[in-house]
Amino acid sequence: MLIVFFLEKDLSETKRSLIEENLKKSSLLKDAQFVSSEQALEKFQQNFPELQGIIDNININPFPSSFETTLRDENISSVKILVFIQEISRLEGIEDVQFNKDWVEKMESLSRLAKAAGFFLGGILILASFFIISNVIRLNVFARKDEIEIFRLVGATNIFIRIPFLMEGMILGVLGALISLVFLFLLVKFFPLYLGTSLGALNELINFRYLSIIQIFLFIAAGIIIGLLGSISSIARFLKV
Amino acid sequence: MIDLYHIWKQYQPPHWALNDINLHVDKGDFYFVTGPSGSGKTTLLKVIFREIFPTQGQIVIDRRNILRIPDHKIYKLRRTMGIVFQDFRLLFHKRVYENVAIVLQVLGIPRKEIRRRSFNALRMVNLHHKMWEYPSQLSYGEQQRVAIARAVVHNPKILLADEPTGNLDPELATEIMTLFKEINNQGATVIICTHDRDLIRYFGEKILFLYKGKLIRKETL
Ligand SMILES: Nc1ncnc2c1ncn2[C@@H]1O[C@H](COP(=O)(O)OP(=O)(O)O)[C@@H](O)[C@H]1O
Ligand SMILES: [Mg+2]
Numbered sequence: 402m403l404i405v406f407f408l409e410k411d412l413s414e415t416k417r418s419l420i421e422e423n424l425k426k427s428s429l430l431k432d433a434q435f436v437s438s439e440q441a442l443e444k445f446q447q448n449f450p451e452l453q454g455i456i457d458n459i460n461i462n463p464f465p466s467s468f469e470t471t472l473r474d475e476n477i478s479s480v481k482i483l484v485f486i487q488e489i490s491r492l493e494g495i496e497d498v499q500f501n502k503d504w505v506e507k508m509e510s511l512s513r514l515a516k517a518a519g520f521f522l523g524g525i526l527i528l529a530s531f532f533i534i535s536n537v538i539r540l541n542v543f544a545r546k547d548e549i550e551i552f553r554l555v556g557a558t559n560i561f562i563r564i565p566f567l568m569e570g571m572i573l574g575v576l577g578a579l580i581s582l583v584f585l586f587l588l589v590k591f592f593p594l595y596l597g598t599s600l601g602a603l604n605e606l607i608n609f610r611y612l613s614i615i616q617i618f619l620f621i622a623a624g625i626i627i628g629l630l631g632s633i634s635s636i637a638r639f640l641k642v
Numbered sequence: 643m644i645d646l647y648h649i650w651k652q653y654q655p656p657h658w659a660l661n662d663i664n665l666h667v668d669k670g671d672f673y674f675v676t677g678p679s680g681s682g683k684t685t686l687l688k689v690i691f692r693e694i695f696p697t698q699g700q701i702v703i704d705r706r707n708i709l710r711i712p713d714h715k716i717y718k719l720r721r722t723m724g725i726v727f728q729d730f731r732l733l734f735h736k737r738v739y740e741n742v743a744i745v746l747q748v749l750g751i752p753r754k755e756i757r758r759r760s761f762n763a764l765r766m767v768n769l770h771h772k773m774w775e776y777p778s779q780l781s782y783g784e785q786q787r788v789a790i791a792r793a794v795v796h797n798p799k800i801l802l803a804d805e806p807t808g809n810l811d812p813e814l815a816t817e818i819m820t821l822f823k824e825i826n827n828q829g830a831t832v833i834i835c836t837h838d839r840d841l842i843r844y845f846g847e848k849i850l851f852l853y854k855g856k857l858i859r860k861e862t863l
Contacts, residue, residue, distance in 0.1 A: 547731075548733055550731075551731050551732075551733060552744070552748070553716075553717070553720070554691070554693065554720060554725065554727075554731070555720065555744060555745045555748060555792070556717045556718075556720035556721035556723075556745065556748050556749070557717060557744075557748040558714075558717050558748070559714050559717075561748055640713060640714070641713055
């Protein structure tokens, strides 16, 4: 997205370079280009040759100088963008800012929607995996309920009986996590290629990316926990004898 | 050691599988429980190791009311007991050896010790040569002996046996009884359900007669 900061007329060199410095410092920007009022005029003349007469008539250059800046692709949080714009506008010498506010806000609400959908789907998938694991283990427990009974009758503690099933739940959880990590990897690697640029702005919104190492560990840990909980919930009623 | 106070057990009305049983068993006693089939012998044993709860009454073992022990602590009671089930209850996908060793494994005994004691228990019932076979490869009598080995391998304080010689020929039955007697001589309390009169005549000390859930006679020979 393009953001244009218009400068006051006859801005001193030092003030201008201060603004430039601030723009260059920002991690949100890919690029910040100074456009002098002469360049702006030239551009206008190139783009609208049929309006040449108007310019000739007013006799002075009506175009202020400006910084034209472009955002890095991944910066989609509109809050961040707005905060950034406000910060820069507060600097001495900035007269006006031009950017597509609508677009920013639309992106923001879209991304909020995408997040909500993500959490919703994630919640459903977590519940689903919990129930799948707990049912798989329930079937196993059921198939071995005579054995569990014998274990209880020869003096096995509940934990002794549970351990193999807990292991099973854990292994299922870890396997599930690993498989989905592989899928995520394939998705991130090949899906954008497949879609190419047809995704356009959506690409920024969906923002395919790998998980960080910490996230991967958390992900696997969550798999383990879901597996354990699924397992615990399915043995309990067979430990009554 | 074991006290039963007014034990009643009803599976389905109107029949009482146990009908007001009162019983005091001392430490080191050697009891036979006898009576016709369906008289409640198995049910009596089941309430003692708390596989089932009586409908009414209280059971005290070693000064503890076992009906009040929560499920997750009942293993402590079971570890003091050896039980030969009428239907054996072997682990059919585990080998004979493992069926016996499991009792020691749950106690957390070192592996070497487990091997030694499991082997000894199987030798006592004359099955050590089949310890790597599966129960399904054994005859009923042999399966019963596996169940017996499992019941005695951890030197239980209380040995409960439900028709433990039902599938054995007389010589083997005598051997098993001699084994139980030995365990009894080492201080264990033993209760054996049987309707084998010869065994009772030969080994009987204290005998309980059950009939339709009632304890109709106690005899001490
Ligand atoms: N699980 C059960 N459900 C219903 N009735 C039972 C059950 N177990 C035993 N009974 C009944 O209780 C009575 C006593 O059974 P049991 O204790 O097995 O006798 P025994 O061992 O002396 O043959 C019998 O009438 C039997 O049918
Ligand atoms: Mg019976």
